[in-house]
Amino acid sequence: MDIVTHGERIIGDHILGFQVGNEPDLYAQHGHRPTTYSPFDYSGEFGIWRDLWTNNADIKNKTNLIGPSLALANWAMEDVWNTPFLQDYASSLMALTVEK
Amino acid sequence: MPARLWLSPLKSKRYIFFVHGVLLNRCSYPDNNCAALYEGLGTPVNPQDVFPNYLTHNSGLGIVQKLLNSTSIAQQYQKEFIMFETNSASCGGFRGISNVYGISLWGLDYGLQMAYSNFSHALFHVGGQDVYYNVSISSYVRVTMILRTIHSPSFVSFSQNDSLSPLLIALHSSSDEPVKLPPVDCWSDLLPCYGHARDSRQDWLCSRR
Numbered sequence: 289m290d291i292v293t294h295g296e297r298i299i300g301d302h303i304l305g306f307q308v309g310n311e312p313d314l315y316a317q318h319g320h321r322p323t324t325y326s327p328f329d330y331s332g333e334f335g336i337w338r339d340l341w342t343n344n345a346d347i348k349n350k351t352n353l354i355g356p357s358l359a360l361a362n363w364a365m366e367d368v369w370n371t372p373f374l375q376d377y378a379s380s381l382m383a384l385t386v387e388k
Numbered sequence: 389m390p391a392r393l394w395l396s397p398l399k400s401k402r403y404i405f406f407v408h409g410v411l412l413n414r415c416s417y418p419d420n421n422c423a424a425l426y427e428g429l430g431t432p433v434n435p436q437d438v439f440p441n442y443l444t445h446n447s448g449l450g451i452v453q454k455l456l457n458s459t460s461i462a463q464q465y466q467k468e469f470i471m472f473e474t475n476s477a478s479c480g481g482f483r484g485i486s487n488v489y490g491i492s493l494w495g496l497d498y499g500l501q502m503a504y505s506n507f508s509h510a511l512f513h514v515g516g517q518d519v520y521y522n523v524s525i526s527s528y529v530r531v532t533m534i535l536r537t538i539h540s541p542s543f544v545s546f547s548q549n550d551s552l553s554p555l556l557i558a559l560h561s562s563s564d565e566p567v568k569l570p571p572v573d574c575w576s577d578l579l580p581c582y583g584h585a586r587d588s589r590q591d592w593l594c595s596r597r
Binding site for chain 1: 417418451454455457458461462465467468469470471472473474508509
């Protein structure tokens with residue numbers, strides 16, 4: 289989480305947000321996660337980071353997370369919307385993202 | 389970290405982001421030139437075979453069409469919807485496509501189509517000296533003391549410099565509020581046009597292939 293605390297200190301109000309995970313629908317294909325890695329797994333991992341954010345007293349802004357940043361290579365956006373992602377993290381998200 | 393260019397109607401803000409988690413080499417762009425860089429990755433592509441794919445309104449339209457539901461969802465949740473890391477082709481782009489005039493037209497149409505489709509921001513990915521989709525390149529001769537950089541064709545549509553970017557000019561308004569750009573009467577897939585009313589005037593921005 290150092291990147292967050294240092295970012296807030298150095299860049300301040302000019303930070304748009306923090307992207308949690310980059311193209312998670314390619315994690316399994318690139319060998320970074322098991323072949324069974326699913327949108328539900330990503331949603332769960334996002335929650336771990338969100339909780340770290342929430343519980344870190346050194347982080348000022350708790351509502352500027354960004355996701356899911358899919359590459360649309362193996363998942364559609366709807367595959368993430370069909371998980372609890374939006375319901376569970378809406379209060380922490382500042383933007384929804386895609387990479388195409 | 390490679391440089392990023394932001395397209396946003398909010399020209400007064402400067403945006404920086406950090407990536408958390410795993411960084412991957414390949415992104416899902418309209419096409420990819422990965423076979424030229426990495427043996428066994430992707431199918432080799434002759435750029436001239438795919439250039440016509442960029443010379444039509446259907447290119448940008450096709451990219452955003454599958455995301456219209458998501459932009460609607462973003463509005464329901466009152467969140468911004470951002471196109472991260474996009475450009476003409478991944479793995480550095482195509483020589484003869486990503487660095488020629490035609491891609492300026494593609495970028496202009498694609499960007500405006502995103503604006504019309506309720507995207508809040510877009511990031512056109514650029515990189516080091518070994519990619520074709522940069523908006524500027526270093527001069528190869530010793531005129532750099534005067535010239536410094538040579539602007540690539542994509543600079544025309546993607547540039548952060550408001551006075552040079554028709555895309556940013558179209559998205560700005562005197563009040564710095566986002567401008568609605570409905571594509572009224574898209575005359576043809578080779579001549580997409582976007583119109584909007586500002587004050588008592590109607591302005592049109594067309595991209596002819």
